Structures are given as C-alpha cells and as structure tokens.
Amino acid sequence: MNPFLFLLTLLVCTSAFAQEPIYKEFDVDSAAQPRGGMSYLNTFLQANLRKPLLAEAKGVSGRVIVSGVVEPDGHVTDATIMQSLRPDCDREALRVFKLFNAWQPAQKGGHPVRQLIVIPVMFRPNPPFSYVNGARVSYFDADSKPLADSSEQALYKQLMPLDTNGIPNGDLIVYQRKHSNWKEYNRLPFARQKDWQRSSSGKQLYLVGFQNAIKLWQNEVLTVDEAGTIFRRTYYDNGRPTGSGITYHANGAVADRKEENEGMNSVTSWYPNGQIRKIWASYPAKPLMPASPERVLAFWDSTGHQLVVEGSGRLTSSTSVKSYADTTQKTTYIEQGVYENGLKQGTWTGRYTDGSYFYEEQYEKGVCQNGKAQKNGGDTLRYIAVEQQPEFPGGMQGLGQFLAQNLRYPAEAQRGGIQGQVFISFVVCTDGTLCDYEVLKGLDSSINQEALRVVKAMSGKWKPGMQRGQKVRVKYNMPINFTLQ
Structure with missing residues (x-):
C-alpha cells in the first residue's frame, strides 16, 4: 500500500471525526459505556495506576477528574484534566485514562456518535514514608x-535506593540501632542482568532488583529496557518466582496480573486496548506430580462479548501470528472449543487461516486425551500430552546423580570458603544436544567454569521437549549447588 495514501486515509478519518458534533450524555439516545460496564473500567484503572513515587512518599490521596471524547469507533480522543490533584498525579491519571479504548460508543438516531465523557481517577491513600537523597527510608521494630x-x-532502618520512577538503582541496606548510632546490619546488593528474552520489538531487556548474599533474587524484580520502560514485575522468594507478578503490553497497559492466594494463582488478563480478556486460576506444579489444568472462569472476545460465563461456554479466539508458510508474513490463529466448569471439554481445534497450521485435540475435564497436528503440509503428528518438558535420563533423580558423580569442587574455591548456587542457562535442542550456555548468576570464576563444564558434559543426553507431537527447542535454567561440608 502506498504510504502516502495510508497517511492521507488517516488524515481523512481524523478530519471526519473532528467535523462531527460532540454530544453530552443527555443529548444521545444511549450513552457511551465501557464494554462490560463501569466496574470493569474501574478495575482496569486501578490495575494500571502507578502512584508517582513522590506522591506516594507523602501519602497523597484524592481524585483527578479527566474528560475525553469517545469516538464512534470506541477509542478516546481529546483527553484533558478537568480537576487537578497535583501535576505528577495529573500526568499519571491522563496516561491511564488514555490507555482505555474499549468503549461502546454513544448512539443517536441509530448511528454511533461522538460523546463527551467525564471520569474520576482515584488515588488511594497509603502510609507515607521518607524519601531522602534518592532512597526510600523505612523503620521497623x-x-x-x-x-x-x-x-x-x-530498631532497624532500611534504605532502598529508587529513582523517581520507582526503579532500584543501588544496594538495599538495613541498619540496626546501636545505642544512639545506626550500624550496617545487612545488605542486599543491587543487580542488573541481561534477560534471555527480548521485547516484541527486539529490544534487549534487563532484570533489575536486589539479590541476597548467594546472588538469588529477592522481593520485587523489574524487567526493563535501556530507557527504563517496565515490561514485567516479578516477585521472588530466595531466587524463585512466586505466584504474583504483572506483565505489560508494548503500550504500557497491563497485559496480565497474577496474584497468589492460599496456594492458588489467580490471573486476570486484558487486551491492549483495555478490554478485559480472561480470568482464570491455576495451581503451581509440584515436583514429580502432573500439573493441574487451569480453570477458566470468564472469557471475552476483543469486541467485549463474553463467551465464557462462570466457567462454561464456547470459546472462539483469534490472534495475529507469524505464518509457518512464510515467516515474514502474519496470519490469523483461530482456536475454538468448549469449557465446562472451567475446564476444556470435548473437541478443541486451532488453525492458521492461511492453512499453514492445524491441530485437533480431545479433552476430558481439562486433560488432553489425544491430539493431532499438522504444520505447513507436513506429516500429521499424533500425541497425548500437549507439552512435554525436556528430561534428563532418570528424571530429577538421574540428574542429581549425574551432578554428584561429575561435579568437582575447585580447590581454590574451597580454600576461600566460597559456596552457594550457580545458575546456568542453556537451550535443549531438538536432538538432545545443548547450546547457548550462559551463567545467569555466578560465584567465583573457578566455580562458574566448573558449573559450565558439567552442564556441557550433559549435551546429547537429554530427551528434547515436545509441543503437539513435534520436537522443540526449550530454554532451561539450572541451579547447581556448591556447598562446603
């Protein structure tokens, strides 16, 4: 398509909207409404609202009233502040308000029309805290x-260095009161490491946060790019991610919000325009136990129509993906099936509209009984499990035995009393060999090299991962313990 013609089309559409009158709520036959109602808009606003750090430090609360115009296609234009709280809160209220573009437009005379809307954005109260010389100061008994x-x-004072966007940039230090003085009691070093994943646009991402003495992540860890844009928030406990965290779309809107509660993970997801997409629950996998199927409680299509209600309904979803016939082109991936009591039931199918991929699976109470898939005109693959993780011979027990028999503790590290965990990242290839080795979290150089040597000695011994009957490359992160007796 001619880029000038595309630009001209955009200008014509924008001009057409601008020439239409803007109605108020009492001037239309049916007023503009968020798809799903005001409760879903409020849920979206609170999920996305990030109280500015300086406002949070003062415990600021109150509301910013914003206005905008809901256009006939359901997106918002002309967002402005009608009632201010303070400049940083005003900017944040505008940012979040403009992210929500899932409106059912107003109707007048049987046609969608432009309508003025006025929305309060609430900043909830929080306990104030000190923010001094670029650090959040907290006190504990x-x-x-x-x-x-x-x-x-x-008895304790904690200094957490944060920039004004709330991103860590220095060591977290805990002081203990000794008489009238504060003495350093504990320190969590600041860490910034490359993430093995990149953003959807190919940007290098980094993990930013605090690590303990043996270099395991602690508390909240942010995934950011070079510019400081936040892509994920993950909560860690001694190096292991918990069931809580947030991921973001490229436009800054929340994509998924996961919360852990009493051993269960509950997840809410949204489309990039703010339309709620899915609510589901899952239980964390336990060692040597099959994973429990996720339970879908509700699902909406991209137009706001609810397809699954209280765990039951027929789902049809479509997403844009790379074609298997031509990876430089996009095609539409359509999945269809039925949920009963939150679980997949009966026949489920998925297909690329360009014909380059297809699958069909049979489910019983959320568990796949059998399936078949075909990619780009190749052989039809048949399978039982939809996904199978890579496996070392003998499973976790066999892996443990291999490490115990082959790992050699470097003598210089022993003399130096160096111990802890080394995390090695690698890819299990489709033939069972390993590649793309990386030390994610290291200790002493000699220990890091020994951990790498042992992992490389496993190459060719692995059973590769499988997805719908086809061998696939799988990224694997392995902790290797070095402990002095």
Missing part, C-alpha cells in the same frame, strides 16, 4: 513490624 518514623521503638 524488633519484630520487623513497620513503624511510621525513627521513634525509640525503631
């Missing part, structure tokens, strides 16, 4: 309960 200030009850 002897039982590690938070305190408002450095009163006589305060």
